[in-house]
Amino acid sequence: MRVLVIDIGGTNVKVASTDTPVPIKIPSGPTMTAKSMCTQVLAATKGWRYDRISIGYPGPVVNHRPIAEPHNLGEGWVGFDYDKAFGKPLRFINDAAMQALGGYKSGRMLFLGTGTGLGSAMILDGVVVPLELAHLPYKKGHTYEEYIGAAGLEHRGKKRWRRSVLDIIELLQKAMVCDNVLLGGGNAKLMKKLPPHIVVGSNENAVKGGFRLWEDLTSKQAAKL
Numbered sequence: 101m102r103v104l105v106i107d108i109g110g111t112n113v114k115v116a117s118t119d120t121p122v123p124i125k126i127p128s129g130p131t132m133t134a135k136s137m138c139t140q141v142l143a144a145t146k147g148w149r150y151d152r153i154s155i156g157y158p159g160p161v162v163n164h165r166p167i168a169e170p171h172n173l174g175e176g177w178v179g180f181d182y183d184k185a186f187g188k189p190l191r192f193i194n195d196a197a198m199q200a201l202g203g204y205k206s207g208r209m210l211f212l213g214t215g216t217g218l219g220s221a222m223i224l225d226g227v228v229v230p231l232e233l234a235h236l237p238y239k240k241g242h243t244y245e246e247y248i249g250a251a252g253l254e255h256r257g258k259k260r261w262r263r264s265v266l267d268i269i270e271l272l273q274k275a276m277v278c279d280n281v282l283l284g285g286g287n288a289k290l291m292k293k294l295p296p297h298i299v300v301g302s303n304e305n306a307v308k309g310g311f312r313l314w315e316d317l318t319s320k321q322a323a324k325l
Contacts, residue, residue: 101118101151101152101314102117102118102119102149102150102151102152103117103118103150103151103152103153103154103310103311103313103314104116104117104145104148104150104152104153104154104188105117105123105153105154105156105306105307105310105311106137106141106153106154106155106156106310107123107156107195107198107199107306107307107310108128108137108155108156108157108158108170108173108195109128109158109195109215109216109286110128110129110158110170110171110172110173110215110216110217110250111127111128111129111215111216111250111286112125112126112127112128113125113126113127113128113132113137113140113141114126114306114307115141115144115145116307116310117145117148117149117150118150118311119148119149119150120148121304121307123306123307124144126140126141126144128173129172129173130172130173130174131174132173132174133173133174133175133176133177134176134177134180134182135176135180135185136174138180138182138185138186142185142186150188151188151189152188152189152190152191152314153186153188153189153190153191154190154191154193154198154309154310154311154313154314155182155190155191155192155193156193156194156195156197156198156199156306156309156310157170157177157192157193157194157195158170158171158172158173158194158195158217158219159171159177159194160194160230160232161192161193161194161230164190164191164192164193165178165182165192166178166192171217171234171235172216172217191313191314193228193230193309193313194219194221194230195213195219195306196211196212196213196219196220196221196230196231196284197211197221197228197229197230197309198306198309198310198313199211199213199219199221199282199284199285199301199305199306199309200221200222200223200228200282200284200305200309201223201228201308201309201312201313202301202302202304202305202306202307202308202309202310202311202312203282203284203299203301203302203305203308203309204223204226204282207225207279207280208222208223208224208225208276208277208278208279208280209222209223209278209279209280209281209282210222210269210272210273210276210278210280210281210282211223211281211282211283211284211301212265212268212269212272212281212282212283212284212285213283213284213285213288214248214249214265214283214284214285214286214287214288215249215250215285215286215287216249216250216286217234217245217249217250218233218234218244218245218248218249218285219234219284219285220232220233220234220272222276222278233272234249238268244268247261247264247268248261248264248265248268250287252264253287253290258290261290262290262291262292265283265291269281269283269298273297279297280297280298280299281297281298281299282299282301282305283298283299283300283301284300284301284305284306288300288301
């Protein structure tokens, strides 16, 4: 079985497959719609062979469909006919949950994805639980995402941004009663001197998670995402 993995982000859409595991990038941004994403992915992967599709979506997902429009992209994602556009069996999963699934090893793990926005998920003894923490209040009337998303990094600088990342991890880890934390997203690599219970995830985790979504061991839980 060959799987096409589509990881939708606020800056790029990353696309990989079983035969092409190193992702290619398609620029996204605030004007990208669901229709344009599908059109560009199909054009970029013309000639690729795949039987199934995994789509990591930057927002809440229920029954393999987005239920809210993304904050950092264009409109028209909810209600779009993805089955018709791609013509293949597909599964949607929250993008943070897909990365978490790809990097999970054992126990109770919290995942935070520090990219354009802030993705979050937990895995509890093998069960994936997508979270929506980015827009909850944190400090001074601002949200977690506003502090440690891309805008927070740009406005506050790396040093203050790193302190906020560690502070937020500590707060959430205590609240969620987690054994360890997987830190992903494009800006995770900027962190320094992390305690042993915090690990920076590999860029390959999203692709691995997309593959795992179709494996027998995860198919039952995937149906609940």
